[in-house]
Amino acid sequence: MPHSSSAPSVALSNHESGRLFLRSREVFPDGTTRATVERDPIPRYILKGDGAYLIDVDGQRFLDLSNNFTTLIHGHGFAPVVDAVARLLHDGTCFSNPTVHEIDLAELLVDRIPAIxxxxxxxxxxxAVMFAIKAARAFTGRSCIAKIEGAYHGSYDWAEVGQVGTPATWGSPDAPIAVPSYAGMPISVAEEAVILRFNDAEGARRQIAAAADRLACVLLDLMPSRIGLISPDPDFIAAVVETARQHGILVIxxxxxxxxxxxxGASARFGIQxxxxxxxxxxxxxxxxxAIGGSRHVMSVFDGSAGRAKLAQGGTFSANPVSMVAGRVSMEAMTEVAFARLEQMGDRLRGALAAAVDRHKAHFIISGAASLFRIHAKQAVPRDYREAYPTPDQAATMKAMSVFFRDQGIFLPNGGTACLSTAVSERDIDKIADVFDRYLSTSDSSSQRNC
Ligand SMILES: Cc1ncc(COP(=O)(O)O)c(C=O)c1O
Known part of the structure; x- marks a missing residue:
């Protein structure tokens, strides 16, 4: 049920989240301060996180499968991070000088990630995406970028264009349109973006070659969440990388x-540098x-030691010690063993969800890798944004499913990407699989209809 600020609903004042939402609507357009929070019909306001769980202001407890949009790899309140940050707070939270903490985190990432x-x-x-694009421009002296239709990369205009196409606006499959993401987006942004279809190797070769003398970079997410968390075809990756290399275009x-x-990281997993x-x-x-990382040669655009850098990069809070220490402690706990265990749990969960789909002969499909998973109200795994784009019935099914999960105490992002954290237990995995199985039992007839 939609709410407008001119018609406050009496029901909203029956619980604490409702009361907070009534206050929020006075101070935030649409009642929220970021577009992506769940609301059905109102957002659940969180009192606290506790490992793999969330507790809302009405005292309800949910297994959290969002982890702040895949951020919290150890779940909420990970003790080593809490302790390290608590100790650090007494010494100050931000300085205009560098600290040892930024070197510690940088060394850890340089050690682990082959391309950095x-x-x-x-x-x-x-x-990070914005500065990576600017670095590619500064390095090549070219302004245009190529990117994948529908992939989400945050809110820099050139990273955003072509991300919100619909069947009515996305144009021909051979030349996807750089659909603006907001009214008034400068036309020049669309003119400086070449939109490629994910997994279309031949199209990528043709389009990158055609725009080669204008392109600074190709921007890739190897398993884009908004394209359904699907793996890239090796042919597609090879086509992008080879064509980019031939023409001196950087791959981001x-x-x-x-x-x-x-x-x-992901590039190493998919064998690309x-x-x-x-x-x-x-x-x-x-x-x-x-963070923006890469080869010394490319990263030299940020080097201002001999005068002005080709690309100046600052930021009042960049490398603040709190993020640096929390990041290092969190990543140190993500040993190879910890990554392997998370992946095993992800495999077990994806297997159990797929088995439930088979048992019910339901029109759903499971995608994802490692700790990431996604349930689609579709019969086949999509190959690109156009196939991943949900019909209105599929979107309604996904919404109904996340409401069902919520009513069973699991916060499954509405139609989106879900993930596990190291705080998740084997029992939690069983619970997710069991709730999905029960959802399919109760919705057998409607899920058949929806696809
Ligand atoms: C692939 C990808 N790139 C960029 C971003 C933007 O990151 P942030 O929200 O920290 O600006 C996101 C956020 O979800 C993302 O998923």
């Missing part, structure tokens, strides 16, 4: 989300962070 020889820290994944891997796929990586989320241990 040098790194710079910023505060969000959006900034956005691993803001997918770095959590392995100890060495990008020129630049944008990182974020898990490397901040629950605090704001972003």
């Amino acid at each position: 020889e040098q790194i710079r820290f910023v505060n969000t994944g959006t900034e 891997c956005d691993e803001v989300l997918n770095l959590r796929q392995s100890y060495h 990008p020129d630049l990586i944008a990182a974020g989320k898990i490397i901040g241990g629950g605090f704001p962070i972003g």
Whole structure:
């Protein structure tokens, strides 16, 4: 049931989340301060997190499968991070001078991620992608970028264009339209973006070659969440990398989300050596962070030691010690063994969900890798954004499913990407599988209809 601020609902004042939402609607347009929070019909306001669980202000407890959009790899209140940050707070939270903490986290990431020889820290994944694109421009002297239709990379205009196409606007499959993401987006942004279809190797070769003398970079997320958390075809990756290399175009891997796929990150997992990586989320241990890393040669654009850098990069809170310490402590606990255990749990969960689909002969499909998973109200795993795009019935099914999960005490992001943390237990995995099985039992007839 939609709410408008001109018609407050009496029901809203029956519980604490409702009362908070009534206050929120006075001070935030639409009642929230970020677009992506769940609301059905109102957001659940959180009192506290507790490991794999959330407790809302009405005292309800939920298994949290969002982990702040895949950020919290250890769940909520991970004791080593809490202790390290608590100790640090007494010494100050931000300085205009460097600290040892930034070197510690940088060394850890350089050691682990093969494509990263040098790194710079910023505060969000959006900034990391933005500076990676700017670095590619500064390095090549070209302004255009190629990117994947529908993939999410945060809110920098060139990273955002072509992300919200619909069947009515996305144009022909051979030349996807750079659909603006907001009214008034400068036309020049669309003119400077070439939109590729995920997993279309031939299209990628053709489009990158056609725009080669204008392209600074190809921006890739190897398993884009909004395209359904699906694996890239090796042919597609090869086509992008080979064509980019032929023309001196840099390859940027956005691993803001997918770095959590392995100890060495996502590019290493898929066997590619990008020129630049944008990182974020898990490397901040629950605090704001972003990072741009790459080869020394490319990263030299940030080097201002002999005068002005080709690309100046600052940021009042960049490399603040709180994010640096939290990130290091969190990542240190993510040993190869910890990554392997998370992956095993992810495999077990995806297997159990797929088995439930088979048992019920339901029109659902499961995708994902490592600690990430996604349930689709579709018969086949999509191959690109157009196939992943839900019909209205599929979107309604996904919504009904997340409401069912919520009523059973599990917070499953509405139609989106879900993930496990090291705080999740084997019993939690059984519970997720069991709730999905029960959802399929109760919705057998409607799920058949929806696809
Ligand atoms: C792949 C990817 N890139 C970039 C971003 C933007 O990161 P942030 O929200 O920290 O700005 C996100 C956020 O979800 C993401 O998933």
